[in-house]
Amino acid sequence: ALGDYAPVTDARLKNPEAGNWLQYRGNYAGWGYSPLSQITDKNVGKLQLAWAFATGQKEGHQSPPIVNNGYMFVTTPGAQVIALEAKTGKELWRYKKELPGEMLQLHPTNRGVALYGDRVYVATVDAHLVALDAKTGKELWVKQVGDWKALQYITLAPLAAKGKIMVGSSGGETGVRGYVAAFDAQTGEEAWRTYTTAAPGEPGGDTWPGETYKNGGGSIWITGTYDPDTNLAYWGTGNPAPWPTEGRKGDNLYTGSTITLDVDTGALKSYFQYNPNDAWDWDEVSAPLLIDTEVKGKKVKTAVHAGRNGFLWVLDRDGQKLNFVDAYPYVNNNTIKSIDPKTGRPTYIEERRPGMGKGNVHFCPSLWGGKDWTPEAYNPKTGLFYIPANNNLCAELPEPEPTKYKKGDLYIGYPIEAILTGLRWESGKKDAPKTMGEIQAWDLKTGKQVWAHKFPTFNWGPLLTTGGNLVFGGGTNDRMFRAFNATTGKLLWEAATPSGVTGVPTSFEVDGEQYIAVQSGWGVDAQRMQGGVDNLVGYQTVVPQGGTVMVYKLAK
Ligand SMILES: O=C(O)c1cc(C(=O)O)c2c(n1)C(=O)C(=O)c1cc(C(=O)O)[nH]c1-2
Numbered sequence: 001a002l003g004d005y006a007p008v009t010d011a012r013l014k015n016p017e018a019g020n021w022l023q024y025r026g027n028y029a030g031w032g033y034s035p036l037s038q039i040t041d042k043n044v045g046k047l048q049l050a051w052a053f054a055t056g057q058k059e060g061h062q063s064p065p066i067v068n069n070g071y072m073f074v075t076t077p078g079a080q081v082i083a084l085e086a087k088t089g090k091e092l093w094r095y096k097k098e099l100p101g102e103m104l105q106l107h108p109t110n111r112g113v114a115l116y117g118d119r120v121y122v123a124t125v126d127a128h129l130v131a132l133d134a135k136t137g138k139e140l141w142v143k144q145v146g147d148w149k150a151l152q153y154i155t156l157a158p159l160a161a162k163g164k165i166m167v168g169s170s171g172g173e174t175g176v177r178g179y180v181a182a183f184d185a186q187t188g189e190e191a192w193r194t195y196t197t198a199a200p201g202e203p204g205g206d207t208w209p210g211e212t213y214k215n216g217g218g219s220i221w222i223t224g225t226y227d228p229d230t231n232l233a234y235w236g237t238g239n240p241a242p243w244p245t246e247g248r249k250g251d252n253l254y255t256g257s258t259i260t261l262d263v264d265t266g267a268l269k270s271y272f273q274y275n276p277n278d279a280w281d282w283d284e285v286s287a288p289l290l291i292d293t294e295v296k297g298k299k300v301k302t303a304v305h306a307g308r309n310g311f312l313w314v315l316d317r318d319g320q321k322l323n324f325v326d327a328y329p330y331v332n333n334n335t336i337k338s339i340d341p342k343t344g345r346p347t348y349i350e351e352r353r354p355g356m357g358k359g360n361v362h363f364c365p366s367l368w369g370g371k372d373w374t375p376e377a378y379n380p381k382t383g384l385f386y387i388p389a390n391n392n393l394c395a396e397l398p399e400p401e402p403t404k405y406k407k408g409d410l411y412i413g414y415p416i417e418a419i420l421t422g423l424r425w426e427s428g429k430k431d432a433p434k435t436m437g438e439i440q441a442w443d444l445k446t447g448k449q450v451w452a453h454k455f456p457t458f459n460w461g462p463l464l465t466t467g468g469n470l471v472f473g474g475g476t477n478d479r480m481f482r483a484f485n486a487t488t489g490k491l492l493w494e495a496a497t498p499s500g501v502t503g504v505p506t507s508f509e510v511d512g513e514q515y516i517a518v519q520s521g522w523g524v525d526a527q528r529m530q531g532g533v534d535n536l537v538g539y540q541t542v543v544p545q546g547g548t549v550m551v552y553k554l555a556k
Pocket residue numbers: 060107109154155169170171172173219220221238239281283368372373523524525526
């Protein structure tokens with residue numbers, strides 16, 4: 001059991017101490033920013049391993065090491081929760097949820113815990129929400145959120161605010177009707193549930209023919225951001241289901257959107273849709289980062305999102321509605337012809353939309369997007385917004401197969417094999433591009449890219465930025481974890497890890513020393529994209545699996 005444990009209050013979540021990392025992205029605004037500045041662009045070359053801890057699990061280790069006063073909490077695929085001493089890596093307790101053996105895990109991962117009060121909350125791949133005693137790991141309650149037999153599954157880290165624990169379900173490829181559900185942190189009682197596809201009679205209900213909204217996707221699988229001043233949570237929604245659009249003509253609200261929900265009631269207050277009638281699996285699940293900044297000379301309370309559709313979107317979140325400000329293409333795109341400068345609505349190039357009666361349709365960015373789920377970061381010191389991007393990658397989909405919703409089956413409209421072998425280079429190109437993965441830095445004030453570090457292979461690495469003028473990220477198939485100068489993009493430090501790094505990095509302090517922490521553990525769609533690249537280049541890349549918590553500090 002843990003010693004003194006400092007309960008996590010609303011006040012602490014709103015104004016997190018620099019030395020802790022209390023929630024998914026470090027703050028409610030979603031910045032992925034640690035103000036700690038002991039490790040800097042000058043001394044990061046002396047970063048070395050403080051300790052490492054093997055989780056004993058395979059597949060995608062994506063959860064951030066979350067730290068509260070010297071105690072660290074990580075999750076693994078299969079929804080295990082491990083409490084560790086943050087300074088030494090000593091295991092304090094481990095929780096394992098019993099999972100149904102026959103359950104399909106379409107995306108075998110878990111993106112972390114939420115801390116609230118003296119509890120730890122985890123949402124599981126069999127669609128339950130679990131409350132644990134932070135000190136002992138003892139299960140306090142377990143609530144069913146969704147039906148795993150209908151292939152609802154949860155991969156995200158919960159969001160905790162104002163006495164509520166909020167979660168959403170995955171299932172854009174299994175025909176769920178997406179939702180965000182809130183549970184009372186104390187009792188586990190369900191407080192509200194808001195669906196992301198509009199029913200007839202509701203605003204947006206006329207954007208779905210017949211009953212298609214009932215299995216229309218719009219799943220929620222990345223933690224929302226939250227603005228305590230307005231009590232609104234910002235959630236990103238996934239792709240509509242099934243992928244071919246023929247049966248669901250219309251905008252399919254609120255898929256491929258950012259929606260804002262009142263945390264007390266769940267009422268949907270506003271939305272912005274990035275991909276009306278999406279046909280490309282462009283989930284826009286990454287919640288926007290909430291940044292008050294200047295944009296082209298004007299002060300704006302923004303919500304910023306690097307879209308899977310390849311555009312960097314800047315919205316104005318002041319006032320009643322989420323309003324379009326600007327959008328900048330950040331990767332090559334042959335699918336969106338234009339974006340309405342007033343409304344932000346995209347116009348597609350119709351021949352790039354896969355569908356009935358069409359043979360192989362080629363489109364860029366690929367179905368994994370300019371960026372998939374991997375979080376961006378914002379550094380208030382540099383004023384720069386950082387994107388882990390994949391550029392020069394496209395995909396091809398064959399003519400869809402007729403598909404009908406059936407509980408417990410996939411509901412995609414294309415054979416999995418076609419999806420896994422669907423990656424392509426840009427049109428007409430035989431050879432692999434010189435670079436694919438990128439870390440990009442954008443100045444929101446000017447709307448210009450300031451630097452880009454380019455990798456020979458793709459990048460599936462969530463980002464951390466710090467008060468020491470650094471950006472950290474992994475994401476490449478060479479197992480490296482790296483540090484860059486946040487202002488210039490210069491590579492300053494790198495170290496190989498046991499597996500590939502698709503984990504969310506964090507930073508914290510214990511006894512006056514700053515640490516950088518990340519999980520190494522390759523899997524899920526980083527591995528599937530590797531299969532797609534290998535299929536094109538004709539050789540097999542092996543990235544070993546197995547999870548390890550890696551914790552670094554400066555050499556003395
Ligand atoms: O539509 C959905 O519900 C859904 C869920 C998930 C998930 O829960 O991880 C992914 C996706 N879609 C998806 O399209 C995708 O590319 C993806 C990549 C990953 C991953 O962990 O690497 N998950 C998911």
